[in-house]
Amino acid sequence: MDFGPSTPLSYFNANGKSMIVSLNIPDHISFQMVYRLESKDPSETQLDPESNFTLLTSPIHVARNFRTVASYCGTAGAIKAAAKLLSGRRSLYLITRYNRVETAGWCYTGQCKHYKIEPNAVVVGPIWTSPKSRGKGFASKALQLALNEYKRKGQYLFYIDTEKKNHAAQRVFEKCGFGPPVALYFK
Numbered sequence: 321m322d323f324g325p326s327t328p329l330s331y332f333n334a335n336g337k338s339m340i341v342s343l344n345i346p347d348h349i350s351f352q353m354v355y356r357l358e359s360k361d362p363s364e365t366q367l368d369p370e371s372n373f374t375l376l377t378s379p380i381h382v383a384r385n386f387r388t389v390a391s392y393c394g395t396a397g398a399i400k401a402a403a404k405l406l407s408g409r410r411s412l413y414l415i416t417r418y419n420r421v422e423t424a425g426w427c428y429t430g431q432c433k434h435y436k437i438e439p440n441a442v443v444v445g446p447i448w449t450s451p452k453s454r455g456k457g458f459a460s461k462a463l464q465l466a467l468n469e470y471k472r473k474g475q476y477l478f479y480i481d482t483e484k485k486n487h488a489a490q491r492v493f494e495k496c497g498f499g500p501p502v503a504l505y506f507k
């Protein structure tokens with residue numbers, strides 16, 4: 321049987337001590353790795369003067385930024401985005417440069433269909449960066465700035481997940497302070 325690189329998993333043992341185990345899961349089995357971050361202090365994050373970070377939390381925000389959102393997900397996508405924000409529990413963050421969306425990500429408070437979370441925890445994802453702009457730090461900066469916005473509102477528990485082969489996403493999480501994964505799930 322082919323085993324890929326071993327997967328670290330962080331957990332608390334019966335004494336409440338944080339431990340890491342290494343799992344050897346056959347390479348042909350695909351799974352999502354779940355990361356958790358507990359952090360109250362906003363981190364300093366600098367954007368270049370041409371870049372703008374925006375956190376959209378209501379349909380009105382989408383209406384005000386309709387062209388920009390539509391340039392990222394199309395007109396129908398922008399309408400859907402506005403509808404998603406109606407609940408008040410979601411947000412869409414963007415970094416734009418010259419009205420072009422470089423990177424975007426969704427956040428959802430208090431709910432995840434794949435794993436259990438605390439009521440006030442924020443689940444981030446999906447995240448995305450325009451193919452031409454990848455590797456320039458946009459996703460990491462945008463995620464950090466989004467986490468900062470939530471922390472300022474008193475929300476300090478964050479979850480994010482990605483598939484085991486998505487090394488770029490894993491690096492983004494690491495740069496934003498997430499440690500080893502805390503759980504796995506199979507789709």
Ligand SMILES: CC(C)(COP(=O)(O)OP(=O)(O)OC[C@H]1O[C@@H](n2cnc3c(N)ncnc32)[C@H](O)[C@@H]1OP(=O)(O)O)[C@@H](O)C(=O)NCCC(=O)NCCS
Nearest residue numbers: 447448449454455456457458459460481482487488489491
């Ligand atoms: C994942 C994604 C959002 C990252 O966006 P990005 O703007 O390129 O991210 P950043 O530039 O902030 O950071 C990427 C990091 O991953 C690293 N990286 C890229 N490809 C890598 C790979 N194959 N293996 C290891 N590291 C990799 C980059 O070098 C960079 O790290 P560094 O700053 O230490 O050099 C982007 O690749 C993407 O949109 N992918 C398609 C959608 C997707 O997979 N979304 C994630 C689902 S959760």
